[in-house]
Amino acid sequence: MPIFEFKDIAFEEEKDKVRLIFLRIFYTYIGKDELREIGNFRISEHSVEFPDTKENYAAKKFNALLLKSFSNLTNSITKKKTVYIHQNSGIPLIGNSYIGLIDRNTSIIELRIITGCNLDCIYCSVDQNVRPVDFVVEKDYLVSEFKKLVKHKGINDIEAHIGTQGEPLFYEPLAELIHDLSQIEEVGMISVDTNGTILTKTKVDELVNSGLKRFNFSINAVDAKLAEEIAGCRYNIQHILDILHYIASKKVKLIITPVWIPGINDKEIPKLIELSKELKCDIGIQNFLEYEFGKNPAKEMQWEEFIEKMKKLEKDHNLKLLFDFKKDFNIRATKPLPKPFQKGDIIKARIVCPGRLKAETLAVADDRNISVHGYGGEFGKTVKLKITREKHNIFYGILIN
Ligand code: SF4
Incomplete structure (x- = not known):
């Protein structure tokens, strides 16, 4: 039967x-x-x-x-149509910036496992409102493709960095994924980005027991009203603080990662520095940057001005705030991943599914996916593309006749 x-x-x-x-x-x-x-x-x-x-x-x-x-398929949190990428989907995991694997030729491999977020932050660099489609990847597919990249690098102490255009904690098999990654000999660090809102103490324990080594925790204000204004929706700062204290009590690294949005959370930055001292964790303050497809509620600070301000805060709070990322996070250059195409190449590719942005589709060729703007036809068709942008095996193309 x-x-x-x-x-x-x-x-x-x-x-x-x-x-x-x-x-x-x-x-x-x-x-x-x-x-x-x-x-x-x-x-x-x-x-x-x-x-x-x-x-x-x-x-x-x-x-x-x-x-x-x-x-x-629909994402019940964001109510958006969702593309499931799996072993038999015919969609390679390398080629775009929002789903799959990103290898920037360093000892860090980024795993983009899911898209979509429960917050609507006023500064979000990947404004979810202009992205009508979500994605999720099969765990085993990710792990097997990740292993291929690890072998290609041929080094130890690789960092598996789980981050997304959204909240990775919505990925149901996250603990299993972390466990599988922790079994790979060459992996020395597994980190996850989170906004912390759906983290519970039980979940923290589960992730740590599975092999998670660091939480990169975004928090942009401690003032309840401002924190909620920045999140763009209901936001329980007390829960966030409780979870942060719980993580700090565990055998796992914690770094809080506020974004300094000029004119919006200036007064919160010193408070967050003091919070990091209380938690005995690192703080990685990020300079707010404007993005074409992001929300831009403020003008970005010039880099020199940001560095000056950080140096002053370092003195005022007697705490290291400026990092040499390569040295402090053990990031090393690795053998470049071959690129099947270069900017300007004309290639044939198959259109497989919608992309994240409106009027964007994903095409596939030579074990890579390519973001194509302006295609209005059917999926499954083979088209001619010109590669218009390429960096770190992230490809963009336009249709040509
Ligand atoms: S938590 Fe991150 S992904 Fe989600 S809305 Fe805020 S900035 Fe965007």
């Missing part, structure tokens, strides 16, 4: 459809009439059973339904 079981999918019966909850925060539907076309069916929490249907037939039909339903 064919039974299809899925650890990552929960099934819930509704009136005339079945809701599929994937990795806790994503959902899609299959119509009951579509399931009935395969045969009588029974739904359990993590399985679907077709007691009267032949195995091969049921498998073929059910897989097709599953595939179709996943093309309508």
Whole structure:
């Protein structure tokens, strides 16, 4: 009797459809009439059973339904259409800045595991409101591609840096991912960026026990009203402070990473420095920068001015605030990852899915994905592209006839 079981999918019966909850925060539907076309069916929490249907037939039909339903996957937090990238999706993990793996030819490999955020920060460099599509990557696919990059580098003490255009804590298999990364001999540091809002003490323990070595924790104000104004939505500063104190009591590194937004949180910076002293953790103050597709509530400070101000704060608070990132974070240059294309190349690529920005699609060629603007046609088509920008194996292209 064919039974299809899925650890990552929960099934819930509704009136005339079945809701599929994937990795806790994503959902899609299959119509009951579509399931009935395969045969009588029974739904359990993590399985679907077709007691009267032949195995091969049921498998073929059910897989097709599953595939179709996943093309309508939605993120329940952001309410956005979501693309699931997995081993069989035909989408390579290298090529763009928001999902997959980024190798900037150093000892850090960035893992962009999920997009989407629960906050709406007024300074967000990746303004979620102009990004109508979310992405999530299969954990095993990430790990196997990550291992290939590790082998290519041929060094030890690699940092696996889990960061996203959003909040990585929404990634359901985060602890499993950290565990798998911790089993790779060449990995010496595993860090995760977080806004801390959905962290609990239990989650902190789970991540630390899985092998997490550092939290990079964003906090931009300690004043409750201002913290909420900056977050752009309800924000419980007391929870954030409680969690920070809990992390500080654990055997894991903690760095708080406020963004200094001129004219907005100037008075909070000294308070955050004192907070870092209280927590006995590092503080990495970041200079707010303006971005084309980000929110820009202030003018960015010139670099020289920022450095001057930081030097003064160092004196006032008797604390190191300026870091030599290479030295202080053990970042080393590594063998460059080969680039299949250069700026100006004309290539053939297959359009596979929407991109994150409006009017953006992702195309695939030579084990890389390429962000293409202005394509209005169907997915699956092969097109001619001109590579317009390339850096660190992140590619942009335009269509040519
Ligand atoms: S927490 Fe980060 S990703 Fe989320 S809205 Fe704020 S700045 Fe943007």
